[in-house]
Amino acid sequence: MEILEIQDLNVKFTTPIGEVYAVNNASFTLNTNETLALVGETGCGKSVIANTIMRLLPQNAEISGNIFYKGNNLLKISDREMEKTRQQEIAIIFQNPTLSLNPLYKIGDQISEPLFVHKKISKKEAFNKTTKLLKTMGFQNPSKSYEMYPHQLSGGMNQRVILSISLTLNPSIIIADEPTKGLDNELVKDIVEEFKTVNKINNSSLLLITHDLSLARELSDRIIIMYSGDIVEITKTESFFKNPLHPYSKILLNSLPERGFNPPKGNSPSMVNIPKGCKFHPRCPHKKKICSEKIPPIYSIDGGNVRCYLFQ
Amino acid sequence: MLLISVIVDCVSKSYSSGLFSKRYDKILSDISLEITKRKTVGLIGPSGVGKTTLAKIIMGLENPTSGKILIDGTDIWNAPSEERDTSLKKIKMVFQDSQGSLNPKKTIKQSLYDTVNLMGLDASTRESLVLELLDRVGLSSDIFCRYPHQISGGQNQRVALARILLVKPEYVILDEPTSALDIAVQAQILELLNNLQKENNFGYLLISHNIPLIDFMSDEIVVLDKGSIIFRGETKEFTEFNSLKNKNSFKV
Amino acid sequence: MTHHIEELKKLAISKLNLNSIGIIIFLLFLLIAIAAGIISPYNPWQRFEPYTRPNSSHFLGTNDMGNDILSELLFGARVSLIVGFGASIIATILGVTVGIVSGYYRGMMDEILMAITDIYLMIPRIPLIIILAALMRPNFWLIMLLIGFLWWPTTARVVRSSTMQIRDTSFILSAKSLGFSDKHIILSEILPNINHVIIPKFMLTIASAMFSEASISFLGLGDPTMKSWGMMLNFAFMKGGLINEMWWWYLPPGLCIVAVVFSLMLIGFSLEEKENIMLGLE
Numbered sequence: 001m002e003i004l005e006i007q008d009l010n011v012k013f014t015t016p017i018g019e020v021y022a023v024n025n026a027s028f029t030l031n032t033n034e035t036l037a038l039v040g041e042t043g044c045g046k047s048v049i050a051n052t053i054m055r056l057l058p059q060n061a062e063i064s065g066n067i068f069y070k071g072n073n074l075l076k077i078s079d080r081e082m083e084k085t086r087q088q089e090i091a092i093i094f095q096n097p098t099l100s101l102n103p104l105y106k107i108g109d110q111i112s113e114p115l116f117v118h119k120k121i122s123k124k125e126a127f128n129k130t131t132k133l134l135k136t137m138g139f140q141n142p143s144k145s146y147e148m149y150p151h152q153l154s155g156g157m158n159q160r161v162i163l164s165i166s167l168t169l170n171p172s173i174i175i176a177d178e179p180t181k182g183l184d185n186e187l188v189k190d191i192v193e194e195f196k197t198v199n200k201i202n203n204s205s206l207l208l209i210t211h212d213l214s215l216a217r218e219l220s221d222r223i224i225i226m227y228s229g230d231i232v233e234i235t236k237t238e239s240f241f242k243n244p245l246h247p248y249s250k251i252l253l254n255s256l257p258e259r260g261f262n263p264p265k266g267n268s269p270s271m272v273n274i275p276k277g278c279k280f281h282p283r284c285p286h287k288k289k290i291c292s293e294k295i296p297p298i299y300s301i302d303g304g305n306v307r308c309y310l311f312q
Numbered sequence: 313m314l315l316i317s318v319i320v321d322c323v324s325k326s327y328s329s330g331l332f333s334k335r336y337d338k339i340l341s342d343i344s345l346e347i348t349k350r351k352t353v354g355l356i357g358p359s360g361v362g363k364t365t366l367a368k369i370i371m372g373l374e375n376p377t378s379g380k381i382l383i384d385g386t387d388i389w390n391a392p393s394e395e396r397d398t399s400l401k402k403i404k405m406v407f408q409d410s411q412g413s414l415n416p417k418k419t420i421k422q423s424l425y426d427t428v429n430l431m432g433l434d435a436s437t438r439e440s441l442v443l444e445l446l447d448r449v450g451l452s453s454d455i456f457c458r459y460p461h462q463i464s465g466g467q468n469q470r471v472a473l474a475r476i477l478l479v480k481p482e483y484v485i486l487d488e489p490t491s492a493l494d495i496a497v498q499a500q501i502l503e504l505l506n507n508l509q510k511e512n513n514f515g516y517l518l519i520s521h522n523i524p525l526i527d528f529m530s531d532e533i534v535v536l537d538k539g540s541i542i543f544r545g546e547t548k549e550f551t552e553f554n555s556l557k558n559k560n561s562f563k564v
Numbered sequence: 565m566t567h568h569i570e571e572l573k574k575l576a577i578s579k580l581n582l583n584s585i586g587i588i589i590f591l592l593f594l595l596i597a598i599a600a601g602i603i604s605p606y607n608p609w610q611r612f613e614p615y616t617r618p619n620s621s622h623f624l625g626t627n628d629m630g631n632d633i634l635s636e637l638l639f640g641a642r643v644s645l646i647v648g649f650g651a652s653i654i655a656t657i658l659g660v661t662v663g664i665v666s667g668y669y670r671g672m673m674d675e676i677l678m679a680i681t682d683i684y685l686m687i688p689r690i691p692l693i694i695i696l697a698a699l700m701r702p703n704f705w706l707i708m709l710l711i712g713f714l715w716w717p718t719t720a721r722v723v724r725s726s727t728m729q730i731r732d733t734s735f736i737l738s739a740k741s742l743g744f745s746d747k748h749i750i751l752s753e754i755l756p757n758i759n760h761v762i763i764p765k766f767m768l769t770i771a772s773a774m775f776s777e778a779s780i781s782f783l784g785l786g787d788p789t790m791k792s793w794g795m796m797l798n799f800a801f802m803k804g805g806l807i808n809e810m811w812w813w814y815l816p817p818g819l820c821i822v823a824v825v826f827s828l829m830l831i832g833f834s835l836e837e838k839e840n841i842m843l844g845l846e
Contacts, residue, residue, distance in 0.1 A: 255499035257524030
């Protein structure tokens with residue numbers, strides 16, 4: 001069952017250097033209890049989608065399209081309702097766990113704060129709930145951890161605390177925006193484990209935004225590949241790694257360590273100077289005449305969706 | 313002893329916790345390794361283990377508490393300052409934070425020209441040299457008038473490499489050169505690094521926490537944990553070592 | 565969050581307007597100071613009938629010595645601005661040097677320089693100037709130097725902390741590793757990146773210096789041969805201008821001081837604010 005549906009989303013920024021088309025005609029759905037990975041290079045517009053869902057974009061953004069959450073269009077509801085949605089229905093986790101926590105408060109208090117504020121439950125109950133949560137998140141001695149401050153914990157532990165905070169109100173959707181950026185391998189492993197635990201204890205859906213294909217492989221059920229503001233492929237994760245459809249997906253996979261770091265030709269276009277037609281055509285080995293003229297529509301092919309004329 | 317190499321001999325480093333404090337924190341203990349030309353030494357270990365400190369010591373930016381750094385036979389902490397300076401010129405460093413390794417208030421052109429001026433070349437050679445090197449690292453001159461934040465991370469790293477090529481080092485320390493880059497760009501930069509090594513006979517010290525990357529690039533691998541070396545050997549041996557080891561023992 | 569940013573932007577725009585108001589007022593006074601010789605009706609030392617009320621030949625009347633007050637006021641802009649700028653230039657050069665040196669080199673140098681800075685910060689500045697001015701013959705240049713040499717510590721502190729922030733960034737490290745000299749690194753890599761803290765600080769120091777000069781002169785410890793606004797206030801007070809309610813005598817110099825200081829504050833604060841907002845938006 002789908003919980004979040006995004007239809008024809010366009011996001012445009014007006015900047016001093018010109019208009020930037022950050023997201024074009026993006027449509028996808030997020031199902032209940034599913035992990036959906038949104039993968040792409042820096043500046044491809046993946047974080048813009050996350051911020052659009054949360055309505056956190058700056059004022060110079062022009063948005064069109066629909067984002068339906070449980071039947072409500074998140075782009076149309078009032079600010080008041082949106083605040084409520086943000087607090088209790090959709091949670092977002094940003095990169096850099098240590099900076100996301102207030103260094104002056106105990107982590108337990110930071111986790112239980114949303115419970116006081118939004119659920120108005122008693123102190124004791126909140127304490128119990130928090131320690132229970134800490135325990136499920138892998139803290140050995142939850143009542144001791146409750147009393148600790150962020151600087152006493154490692155980056156990975158702090159990321160767990162952040163996850164716990166986002167879980168306190170039982171959100172239906174968790175959006176994780178580059179949760180592993182800048183962390184080393186060991187911490188990434190930890191975080192993969194945490195997300196798996198979260199999936200078990202909570203029936204929430206996860207929208208994982210990352211540039212790390214191996215993280216997406218570990219965690220996601222389906223994968224969306226973005227290139228320069230366009231969604232170019234939506235497939236099941238398993239079949240993506242076996243048989244990628246879009247030519248860009250192929251070069252992306254070939255540059256992975258386990259496939260020998262094969263460097264692709266050319267660079268992604270900058271946001272202000274985007275090629276006409278299919279954004280990928282200047283780098284594409286299979287380009288045809290039509291590719292440089294018209295943006296290809298999305299074609300469905302055995303369970304996958306791909307934006308490429310090869311699959312016409 | 314081979315004289316054409318950078319030798320790190322039993323280097324230790326401790327920091328005192330304050331001006332008048334007697335307490336010392338030991339960051340590195342008895343590190344020995346050797347960087348030879350045309351070869352890549354991979355230095356791997358979890359973050360906060362002192363990898364960057366070691367790099368700074370080799371660069372002469374920080375002094376070791378004990379031990380020696382020999383660059384082509386010159387002990388840089390015991391040599392006369394002139395000899396020391398010529399030795400240190402042979403070794404340069406590429407930093408992780410590619411965007412941050414260029415002055416944000418200067419255009420790419422200014423950053424590159426500053427470096428050429430350092431070499432004391434005249435205007436005409438200067439221009440052709442810069443253009444040649446830009447071409448070498450795969451950039452065109454239309455990025456000249458941009459500022460570091462206006463170009464991509466991969467391009468920034470290429471500019472940083474061009475700057476290093478300008479000063480013609482013999483050894484290059486690469487501190488997480490690709491960890492801030494997208495995977496496709498990472499593969500491109502690694503290819504560039506390999507080509508540059510072949511052309512210029514660079515000796516590389518590659519610092520990273522990314523095991524596949526180190527595995528792919530290095531001839532010899534050194535594993536650092538809690539400030540000391542727990543493995544040093546060829547890449548083949550490392551693969552065995554790594555598969556034998558329980559992954560948890562790598563934790564800080 | 566969206567609202568937050570929107571508000572910040574509105575704030576930025578309103579601050580920019582304040583900035584331009586500040587610049588207009590300040591430029592006006594600068595023009596007066598430069599063109600005082602041309603626009604002022606009389607030589608400020610020329611004597612007429614004393615204590616005249618404002619009339620058609622003397623718009624602001626004359627003082628006890630029979631000098632034209634308007635001319636005094638216009639020439640006073642010159643004196644006050646020179647003191648302000650001079651003192652602030654001295655203070656900024658000293659402060660930036662001390663700040664960059666201790667922030668960049670750290671270690672023993674930093675400890676010593678910061679100890680000196682702390683000692684300077686503890687000195688009650690106005691009383692010290694009063695004592696020094698009373699001991700020595702009050703002199704215009706002396707006062708400017710004294711203010712300059714006493715107003716640098718806050719600049720030094722701000723510059724030091726900004727320098728420390730960027731001394732460990734990779735572009736400084738890479739400049740070091742490429743073999744650039746310390747001089748090049750300080751002048752060409754660090755300075756342009758801390759300009760944004762130095763310039764507003766410079767503006768605020770001018771304001772502070774002008775104000776201090778006025779206070780000292782008002783207390784009668786200024787240079788009696790130089791007609792600054794503070795000195796005019798002093799004479800108006802001493803020679804019965806205030807008691808006799810001769811507002812045309814004591815009000816204009818006071819208002820001028822307030823206006824210039826206010827305009828400098830506006831410029832300084834809005835530059836500071838602009839920087840903060842830019843940081844906040846990123």
